Amino acid sequence: EAGVAQSPRYKIIEKRQSVAFWCNPISGHATLYWYQQILGQGPKLLIQFQNNGVVDDSQLPKDRFSAERLKGVDSTLKIQPAKLEDSAVYLCASSLDRSGVGYEQYFGPGTRLTVT
Amino acid sequence: GIQVEQSPPDLILQEGANSTLRCNFSDSVNNLQWFHQNPWGQLINLFYIPSGTKQNGRLSATTVATERYSLLYISSSQTTDSGVYFCAVVTEHGSGNTGKLIFGQGTTLQVKP
Numbered sequence: 001e002a003g004v005a006q007s008p009r010y011k012i013i014e015k016r017q018s019v020a021f022w023c024n025p026i027s028g029h030a031t032l033y034w035y036q037q038i039l040g041q042g043p044k045l046l047i048q049f050q051n052n053g054v055v056d057d058s059q060l061p062k063d064r065f066s067a068e069r070l071k072g073v074d075s076t077l078k079i080q081p082a083k084l085e086d087s088a089v090y091l092c093a094s095s096l097d098r099s100g101v102g103y104e105q106y107f108g109p110g111t112r113l114t115v116t
Numbered sequence: 117g118i119q120v121e122q123s124p125p126d127l128i129l130q131e132g133a134n135s136t137l138r139c140n141f142s143d144s145v146n147n148l149q150w151f152h153q154n155p156w157g158q159l160i161n162l163f164y165i166p167s168g169t170k171q172n173g174r175l176s177a178t179t180v181a182t183e184r185y186s187l188l189y190i191s192s193s194q195t196t197d198s199g200v201y202f203c204a205v206v207t208e209h210g211s212g213n214t215g216k217l218i219f220g221q222g223t224t225l226q227v228k229p
Binding site: 035048089103106107 | 120145146147149151156157158159161164166202204206208214215216217219220221222
């Protein structure tokens with residue numbers, strides 16, 4: 001069974017530029033998560049989708065971050081314009097969870113973003 | 117919200133030694149997972165263990181949900197075990213429970229040859 005796929009693996013941009021990340025979850029997984037991991041910290045949820053609806057985006061900086069999950073499968077996370085503090089690893093995860101009861105989550109390899 | 121605390125923050129071992137990593141959490145949980153983050157940043161699932169004990173090769177984990185802690189045991193450590201180990205939970209209670217994982221700060225393990 002294929003795991004969670006993400007691209008690109010690395011990205012370097014200048015501040016005020018835009019960037020987009022792509023995620024393809026494990027086949028059949030209803031719920032997709034985007035986490036941000038700043039160096040030296042544990043990952044923190046940015047946004048959670050169930051099928052193509054948003055379940056939780058309370059920690060997403062909506063003035064610069066946006067995300068979508070068209071057709072309930074692939075997802076794209078965008079940052080526009082980027083700030084220096086957005087430098088982090090962006091991790092996508094998926095699970096079978098449909099009701100927040102806590103099914104096992106599986107993570108992709110992540111995208112390491114450096115903003116200069 | 118729920119607090120997740122891991123100890124120790126850093127651990128240095130000689131190859132072949134055993135170790136125990138601890139995760140304390142402040143509220144009831146529906147899910148507890150242990151991950152190993154390798155040097156390339158990938159989070160590798162080690163255990164899904166909201167309660168009870170599981171073993172996988174040299175690794176085992178125990179979660180005592182009633183006392184709100186989990187332990188990860190690494191026996192006969194190898195240099196490839198180096199990296200950061202994270203504990204993460206899904207809280208059972210509260211209006212904010214959507215199934216998201218709340219991570220601890222991690223334990224950084226270095227195994228020397």
